[in-house]
Amino acid sequence: KELAEWKYQRYMHDYLSVIHSVDRNIGVVLEYLEKNNLLENTLIVYTSDQGFYMGEHGWFDKRFMYEESFRTPLFMRLPGGKKGKVDQLVQNIDYAPTFLELAGVNIPNDIQGESLLPLLKGKKPGDWRSSLYYHFYEYPGEHAVKRHYGVRDSRYKLIHFYNDIDVWELYDLKEDPSEMNNLYGKPGTEKITNRLKEELKKLQKQYDDPIESKLAK
Known part of the structure; x- marks a missing residue:
């Protein structure tokens, strides 16, 4: 110690x-x-x-x-x-x-x-993005961080660890900013989860992420 x-x-x-x-x-x-x-x-x-x-x-x-x-x-x-x-x-x-x-x-x-x-310049475009996409795929590698992708909007974040594992995580960043309480699969989160999964698919297609075609199979 x-x-x-x-x-x-x-x-x-x-x-x-x-x-x-x-x-x-x-x-x-x-x-x-x-x-x-x-x-x-x-x-x-x-x-x-x-x-x-x-x-x-x-x-x-x-x-x-x-x-x-x-x-x-x-x-x-x-x-x-x-x-x-x-x-x-x-x-x-x-x-x-x-x-x-x-x-x-x-x-x-x-x-x-x-x-x-x-x-x-202080303007607020009406069509500005409402979510962010993330994808880390350097595994196996020296950092040993599992492959995962996810989406974050102004309040919620959905993460999917994939490849040799299949683990989902959902966080309410307003109530749990330190992301210590995984809400995925808990009753009452179905609508939020489905909405974020649809957003994930949209962003993967928008950014031409090869993972999108693999997941569609």
């Missing part, structure tokens, strides 16, 4: 040292932009890879669809743009079309994301 606690503290200290270095150098970049009169002519995007587990669910690293590694930090500053939080669901596939639109370049039809520019 003492060795495990020592390793955990070592891991946390090293991780936070990296974060501190990143924060410090962001300040260096912002200072340069301001000194060279570029701050009001530059879109600033501060994001990262998926979040790391710090012991949540007993895990480290990432790759699972649970909130800690499903969510990604994202701060954006557009001169003259919206101030405050954007409530819509966004994805990292939205970055490329955002940059292209700002640069005045046509967005290719095969890009799956959506430009965030309307949201950054």
